Amino acid sequence: MKKASPATAPRSVPLSGQGTLRLRTETGVISVRCLWKRSVRARHLRLTIDRQNQVVVTLPPRCPVERGFRFVETKAEWVVRHLASRPPPETLAAFLARKRSLTAHGRNIPLLMRANTKNPAFEWKPAAGHIRLAHDDGRHGEAVLVAMLRDWAAEVLAKRTLDFAARHGLRVKRVTVRDQASRWGSCSSKGTVSLNWRLILLPPVIQDYVILHELAHLKVMNHSDRYWLYLQGLDARAAEHDAELSRLASQVMGLGRRERAACV
Ligand SMILES: [Zn+2]
Secondary structure, X not given: OOOOOOOOOOOHHHHOEEEEEEEEEOOEEEEEEEEEEEOOOOOOOEEEEOOOOOEEEEEOOOOOHHHHHHHHHHOHHHHHHHHHOOOOOOOHHHHHHHHOEEEEOOEEEEEEEXXXXXXXXXXXXXXXXXXXXXXXXXXXXXXXXXXXXXXXXHHHHHHHHHHHHHHOOOOXXXXXXXXXXXXXXXXXXXXXXXXXXXXXXXXXXXXXXXXXXXXXXXXXXXXXXXXXXXXXXXXXXXXHHHHHHHHHHHXXXXXXXXXOOOEO
């Protein structure tokens, strides 16, 4: 296998992040939700606004983050103008209604949704091959929906992780599924793999890539060339999947969060 060179090795997983940014504008100071990404393919700094009304800053491989901050500051008026003209951020329910499937065990599982304010319920019957979801699409519905999806994610993501670990002869001590703000996953030196519940919202190959990415850290804790080489042995298309993950982050990472206001 070809050795991953620093110029082509995927970098977006360790270097992406999410946070709040305060911008000085002509009409005062505003706070905006901001997603930082580093892309090996970006030639210039890029600024966009995603479906969650987050400001997405894409940095070329060697561009210092401070330059990214300064760049956004100079574009504050552009950000204000564009946020004002955007529809409200997409809700988790709207995203699911559009997608109509969840990911587990390496495949898309069809999702049959119906609005039911009184009795929200999540029913997964493996024999039927689909999930039935009754959800409250009212004001408090989103939190209940997140809780139901998180419970299921905890079960299926742990199973997928342990299956992969067994297949590749890796020892995992524990798998936790959490509501991370900006990370898809992490791996501790003690062997605990933590995954973001939103992985069930990603396509199967991308979900598997994140799990394999974290499992590969059981062998190599950093993101050195040796690490990427090992990861490519687990997922031969790791670089391509990493780039796709970076693209999907702006659609998925902001879903199901309590603070939905992009501009306050
Ligand atoms: Zn990593």
